Amino acid sequence: AQKVTQAQTxxxxxxxxxxxxxxxxxxxxxTYYLFWYKQPPSGELVFLIxxxxxDEQNEISGRYSWNFxxxxxxFNFTITASQVVDSAVYFxxxxxxxxxxxxxxxxxxxxxxxxxIP
Amino acid sequence: xxxxxQTPSNKVTEKGKYVELRCDPISGHTALYWYRQSLGQxxxxxxxxxxxxxxxxSGLPNDRFFAVRPEGSVSTLKIQRTERGDSAVYxxxxxxxxxxxxxxxxxxPGTRLTVL
Numbered sequence: 001a002q003k004v005t006q007a008q009t010x011x012x013x014x015x016x017x018x019x020x021x022x023x024x025x026x027x028x029x030x031t032y033y034l035f036w037y038k039q040p041p042s043g044e045l046v047f048l049i050x051x052x053x054x055d056e057q058n059e060i061s062g063r064y065s066w067n068f069x070x071x072x073x074x075f076n077f078t079i080t081a082s083q084v085v086d087s088a089v090y091f092x093x094x095x096x097x098x099x100x101x102x103x104x105x106x107x108x109x110x111x112x113x114x115x116x117i118p
Numbered sequence: 119x120x121x122x123x124q125t126p127s128n129k130v131t132e133k134g135k136y137v138e139l140r141c142d143p144i145s146g147h148t149a150l151y152w153y154r155q156s157l158g159q160x161x162x163x164x165x166x167x168x169x170x171x172x173x174x175x176s177g178l179p180n181d182r183f184f185a186v187r188p189e190g191s192v193s194t195l196k197i198q199r200t201e202r203g204d205s206a207v208y209x210x211x212x213x214x215x216x217x218x219x220x221x222x223x224x225x226x227p228g229t230r231l232t233v234l
Contacts, residue, residue, distance in 0.1 A: 044228070045225035108162070110160050111158075
């Protein structure tokens with residue numbers, strides 16, 4: 001069965017510090033996708049990144065970077081020079097193929113609440 | 119362009135009542151998903167539509183829950199005989215994927231359902 005573990009329930013850091021959010025997943029599939037979503041206080045899930053299981057290259061987008069390591073089944077997310085606007089709940093998710101279709105439903109972790117202290 | 123919209127944003131109902139929650143996906147998106155998010159948890163899959171048909175409804179908790187998408191666009195999630203345990207935020211997502219492809223799901227703001 002698919003499973004996503006976000007062991008860090010809550011993290012607080014002072015503004016401008018770097019912070020890493022951990023994500024560990026379990027799957028029997030050889031092809032899958034990993035995602036990160038941000039859920040600010042407004043409640044809407046905001047898509048951040050989608051990564052194919054065959055692409056293990058790290059990705060950087062501005063202050064955000066992602067480290068995908070298949071050997072440890074981890075897909076960690078780092079925010080550099082954090083800002084107050086980064087305060088939110090962050091969810092890691094794993095695709096779960098729907099039989100006979102190309103689409104996938106998502107299995108989410110329980111989320112990490114990140115608070116950036118000004 | 120317009121994102122996924124959901125109405126109402128909040129719904130308060132009494133135990134035993136019937137409720138309908140509406141989702142309007144991004145224009146042109148053929149795939150539509152419903153998820154439920156309980157307090158302090160991540161979203162959990164309920165049902166997936168490809169076009170008008172429910173391709174996977176394995177996440178629906180019981181037969182009180184039903185969803186339709188008659189014209190392949192707007193979808194309605196229907197809950198009969200609501201129970202207090204149904205209280206949660208119901209999220210809708212859509213993606214542009216067609217048959218044999220996969221694409222990113224974009225989420226709406228959700229409907230917060232409270233059953234008294």
